Amino acid sequence: MSRRIEQQSGLDCIKPYVPGKPIEDVKREYGLDDVIKLASNENPLGVSPKALAAMTAALPRLSQYPDAASYEFRSALAQHYDVDMAQVAVGNGADDLILELSMAYLEDGDEVVVSKSSFPMYDVHAMAMRATLVKTPLTSALCIDLNAMADAITERTKLVYVCNPNNPTGTIVEAEAVDAFIARVPEHVLIVLDEAYVEMVDSDAFPDSLDYVRQGRENIFVMRTFSKVYGLAGIRVGYGFAHERIVSTLMKIKPPFNVNVLAQAAGIAALTDSEFVAQSVTANKIGRNYLCREFDRLGLCYAPSHTNFVLVHIGPPASGIQQQLVEKGVIVRPCGGYDLPEYLRVSIGTAAQNERFIQTLSEIL
Numbered sequence: 001m002s003r004r005i006e007q008q009s010g011l012d013c014i015k016p017y018v019p020g021k022p023i024e025d026v027k028r029e030y031g032l033d034d035v036i037k038l039a040s041n042e043n044p045l046g047v048s049p050k051a052l053a054a055m056t057a058a059l060p061r062l063s064q065y066p067d068a069a070s071y072e073f074r075s076a077l078a079q080h081y082d083v084d085m086a087q088v089a090v091g092n093g094a095d096d097l098i099l100e101l102s103m104a105y106l107e108d109g110d111e112v113v114v115s116k117s118s119f120p121m122y123d124v125h126a127m128a129m130r131a132t133l134v135k136t137p138l139t140s141a142l143c144i145d146l147n148a149m150a151d152a153i154t155e156r157t158k159l160v161y162v163c164n165p166n167n168p169t170g171t172i173v174e175a176e177a178v179d180a181f182i183a184r185v186p187e188h189v190l191i192v193l194d195e196a197y198v199e200m201v202d203s204d205a206f207p208d209s210l211d212y213v214r215q216g217r218e219n220i221f222v223m224r225t226f227s228k229v230y231g232l233a234g235i236r237v238g239y240g241f242a243h244e245r246i247v248s249t250l251m252k253i254k255p256p257f258n259v260n261v262l263a264q265a266a267g268i269a270a271l272t273d274s275e276f277v278a279q280s281v282t283a284n285k286i287g288r289n290y291l292c293r294e295f296d297r298l299g300l301c302y303a304p305s306h307t308n309f310v311l312v313h314i315g316p317p318a319s320g321i322q323q324q325l326v327e328k329g330v331i332v333r334p335c336g337g338y339d340l341p342e343y344l345r346v347s348i349g350t351a352a353q354n355e356r357f358i359q360t361l362s363e364i365l
């Protein structure tokens, strides 16, 4: 009898990541012409114009492999953020860096501390490496509970992920709390500070986490992405800052050409596009304030957002309301998969999209 090939056992409890429903699928399924998607925290202003021009100019170079070390790109990031180039890692999206960190540091039986209701790819890659996930609850204010995370660390802990601001809640942990947390975490544990939404944070109390890297701390990885404020989600480019020992470890296992020619060109140019960043941040703030005002008017509670999305409390039928929104051409994210079944996560869109979402939601409610 022939034996079937079996996937490795770490994958047995992994459910595939469910992305925001694509616009074309909803058009087809419900026979709609005009569908908007506020489900994947993309930039509603589009792509950074400078990045777009750089990618266009780089097109003729597509016959060549990209620079495996991303030399120019990493030195541009180092200069922009005032760190050493040896402290800069880049990846095919921040997702790729999560995968690389997991592959580089985890083995059977290691523990990874994550918060409940946080970014799911930490869990996926930890499980794939057959590490044990240790989950801590959110605080009653829907913030990551750093005390609970520090309490959960053991001799076997290798990685701890702090998503700040947190996806899907949009909430932050402040500098003082992060400092106290870092002081409690032993040096054998790598602390990943995932700051995918850092540019949208609206608080003076947010940590300047690059300072930990500049100070030469060996167990901090600050992770960021070009997917959000630079509008480059489709080209896949993320980056991180850490001690050079960590960066050189990642270099050993990353696929050699993981950041493609267009992505490297786009990243370098996007860093110079301060005008687009400022426009995006301002538009996001206006949209966020509008949504929060409208939620107040509708009597709906929401978490204080420091991101380009808002988590709003709808009540027990949240997925039913989400389905009705889809049927009316408005795609938002249900949060059952994040352990928050009474909530919807709504990405901030253009003014017209935000108004359409509020009008449609008001009709349904």
Ligand SMILES: Cc1ncc(COP(=O)(O)O)c(C=O)c1O
Binding pocket: 040, 041, 092, 093, 094, 095, 096, 119, 163, 166, 167, 194, 196, 224, 225, 226, 227, 233, 237, 238
């Ligand atoms: C908190 C967080 N981290 C990481 C990522 C992944 O970013 P990227 O598009 O660079 O892979 C996302 C994407 O939504 C995110 O929300």
